[in-house]
Amino acid sequence: MKFTSAFIALAAFAVTQVSANASIVRQFNALGATDQGALHACLNSYRTDNWDGKDCGGRGWFKGTHNYKNPQNCYDACAGLLVTAIDQGASDVECDDVEGGARCWMGFH
Numbered sequence: 001m002k003f004t005s006a007f008i009a010l011a012a013f014a015v016t017q018v019s020a021n022a023s024i025v026r027q028f029n030a031l032g033a034t035d036q037g038a039l040h041a042c043l044n045s046y047r048t049d050n051w052d053g054k055d056c057g058g059r060g061w062f063k064g065t066h067n068y069k070n071p072q073n074c075y076d077a078c079a080g081l082l083v084t085a086i087d088q089g090a091s092d093v094e095c096d097d098v099e100g101g102a103r104c105w106m107g108f109h
Contacts, residue, residue: 022077022097026107030091034058039086039108046106047075059091059108067102074104082107 038057046054046061051071053062063071078095085093085107094107 021099022081022095024081024085024093025096025105026092026094027085027088027090028092029089034086034089034091036086036089039090040083042108043079043082043086047072047079057108061106061108063104063106065102065104068097068099068104069102071104074106077104078106 035057039059042054042056042059042061045056046063049070049072051063051065053060055061063074065071065074068074074097077097081095082093085095092107092109094105094109096103096105
């Protein structure tokens with residue numbers, strides 16, 4: 001019960017963290033083939049102050065930039081969209097955020 005409450009709170013927070021300029025540019029769903037709980041936990045731990053990738057939840061996570069402010073802002077812009085994609089069964093997803101001439105991308109495959 002505590003895990004469910006924590007997850008709902010995290011999802012509600014993440015949904016509020018979406019930039020008006022962020023969008024999902026690629027999403028492939030494989031329902032039943034992903035561990036959604038693990039992917040939500042991975043996303044929660046990915047608000048780091050670096051652009052490094054990682055392996056988590058059976059997927060390779062990535063975060064990249066072209067002149068973007070910082071990796072935490074990229075996370076803040078895309079987290080809510082990635083929560084929705086995970087809930088839809090995404091097995092491969094990328095979110096991009098464009099701010100002026102700068103762009104960031106993050107997701108997993």
